[in-house]
Amino acid sequence: MKILVTGAGGFVGGVIARMLRARGDEVRTVARGDYPDLLKLGCVHVRGDLADPKVAQEAVTGVDAIIHVAAKAGVWGKAADYESSNITATQNLLDAAMHHGIKRFVFTSSPSVTFDGSDAKHANESLPYPAKHLAHYPRTKAEAERRVLAANGKNGLVTCALRPHLVYGPGDPHLLPRLVTRAKSGKLAWIGGGNQVDVTYVDNAAHAHLLALDALTGDAPKPAGKAYFISQGTPVHPDAWVGAILSAIGIAPVTRRVKLPIAYAVGAVMEAVWSVFGLKGEPKMTRFVAAQLGTSHHYDLTAARNDFGYRLLISDEEAHRRTVSWLQGEIASRRL
Numbered sequence: 001m002k003i004l005v006t007g008a009g010g011f012v013g014g015v016i017a018r019m020l021r022a023r024g025d026e027v028r029t030v031a032r033g034d035y036p037d038l039l040k041l042g043c044v045h046v047r048g049d050l051a052d053p054k055v056a057q058e059a060v061t062g063v064d065a066i067i068h069v070a071a072k073a074g075v076w077g078k079a080a081d082y083e084s085s086n087i088t089a090t091q092n093l094l095d096a097a098m099h100h101g102i103k104r105f106v107f108t109s110s111p112s113v114t115f116d117g118s119d120a121k122h123a124n125e126s127l128p129y130p131a132k133h134l135a136h137y138p139r140t141k142a143e144a145e146r147r148v149l150a151a152n153g154k155n156g157l158v159t160c161a162l163r164p165h166l167v168y169g170p171g172d173p174h175l176l177p178r179l180v181t182r183a184k185s186g187k188l189a190w191i192g193g194g195n196q197v198d199v200t201y202v203d204n205a206a207h208a209h210l211l212a213l214d215a216l217t218g219d220a221p222k223p224a225g226k227a228y229f230i231s232q233g234t235p236v237h238p239d240a241w242v243g244a245i246l247s248a249i250g251i252a253p254v255t256r257r258v259k260l261p262i263a264y265a266v267g268a269v270m271e272a273v274w275s276v277f278g279l280k281g282e283p284k285m286t287r288f289v290a291a292q293l294g295t296s297h298h299y300d301l302t303a304a305r306n307d308f309g310y311r312l313l314i315s316d317e318e319a320h321r322r323t324v325s326w327l328q329g330e331i332a333s334r335r336l
Contacts, residue, residue: 002026003213004063006050006093007070008043009035011173012108012164015206016067017043023210030059031070050089053096060096065104065216067209068093068148073174075135075289076274076282086140091147098155104216105148106209109161111198111229111299113142117291119195124300125227134288145227152225158216160223162208164230165299169202169319170326176245180327180336183246189256190239191263192294197238198231201312201319205230208310215308222307229299232316238293248324249331260294 003020007013008029014037017027021041029038030046038045048055050070060066072085090107097105114120115138116130129146133139145161152159168175182188208230215223243253267290270283304310314322330336 001064002028002062004028004030004059004066005043006030006059006066006068006089007108008038009033010069011171012167012202012205012209013067013069014038014171015202016069016209017041019203019206019210028059028063030055050092051084053092056089056092056096057099060093060100060102062100063102065106065213066093066097066102067106067108067213069108069209071108071141071144073137074282075137075286076271077136079136082136082140086137086144087147090144094147094151094157098151098157101156103156103158104213105151105157105159106213106216107145107148107159107161108209109145109148109163109227110138110141111163111165111297112138112292113145113163115292115297117287117295119296120299121196121296122298122300123229125229125303134291135286138288149225149227158221158224160212160216160225161227162205162212162230162304163227163299164200164205164208165198165297166231167200167202167205169323171202172323176323176327177330177336179242180246180249180251180331183242183251183254184336188254189258190254190293191258191290192260193239193257195238195294195296196235196298197296198229198233198235198298199241200231201314201316201323203314204232204312204319207313208304208308211308211310226303226307228304228307228310229301230304230310231299231301232312232319233301234316235296235298244320245324245327248320249327260290263290263294266290 005017008017027043046059114127267285267287
């Protein structure tokens with residue numbers, strides 16, 4: 001197949017592109033910048049911003065399917081920037097796909113689209129969108145997901161959405177590098193205690209996209225019009241999970257702990273200060289981050305297993321080994 005992968009210059013999108021090329025698919029990518037590694041991989045690149053309808057039309061011309069990974073992530077920033085990257089770009093891709101008669105569309109969503117600030121334990125896809133989100137990222141991702149699922153069946157387009165939770169592994173640009181940096185400087189503290197969360201090794205997240213894409217065929221594909229949670233399938237205690245990684249790379253365990261209500265209040269204050277004074281960068285704490293770190297959120301994978309055969313490509317043990325090895329290399333080369 002010829003497949004458009006948006007966000008292929010990023011973490012999850014890059015692994016998806018490599019997996020598709022490894023099995024013989026042609027891959028087209030689109031982004032505002034250039035990515036020489038993708039060209040070496042044999043990908044064809046379109047340069048531009050998907051918030052421009054013309055770029056979306058050019059990117060999808062001649063492809064058989066779309067895996068839309070690109071998004072503006074983060075917990076702070078202008079609403080308009082999130083809406084442009086996450087909603088407008090997605091709608092442009094959907095419009096272009098329907099115009100060109102493309103049949104399959106897999107969207108990378110996030111479990112945060114259902115997050116209301118409270119615990120979600122062994123939750124399934126019946127979990128509703130909250131009345132109000134705590135940040136622009138989950139709000140705009142939820143709206144984009146709604147539009148993707150609503151487009152299912154229009155002009156022959158078949159769609160689904162995947163919600164991988166806390167993706168990590170070699171090449172991780174955000175989660176583990178930030179935790180390691182803060183732990184090394186003595187600035188890392190746990191929020192709450194006893195909560196459990198799902199994590200997802202990057203190869204498993206990427207593999208789920210290929211499985212879902214391949215399942216969107218036939219007269220009545222099971223994933224059509226549905227969203228799915230994706231993870232390793234076994235929730236972890238954040239302090240123990242991160243602690244094991246820190247210990248393996250020679251960093252002392254983190255013992256500082258802050259109660260969730262205090263962290264939430266600090267986040268509210270910091271958001272107000274950043275908003276009033278227009279400070280640059282992200283606040284060190286926000287209400288969304290505090291609630292995410294201090295609550296349980298893990299999910300039932302039955303639907304993904306039944307509808308498109310999701311299984312772990314990489315075990316927890318192998319994922320840990322590969323991640324530790326990569327982090328050790330980053331530390332040795334002084335990138336961390």
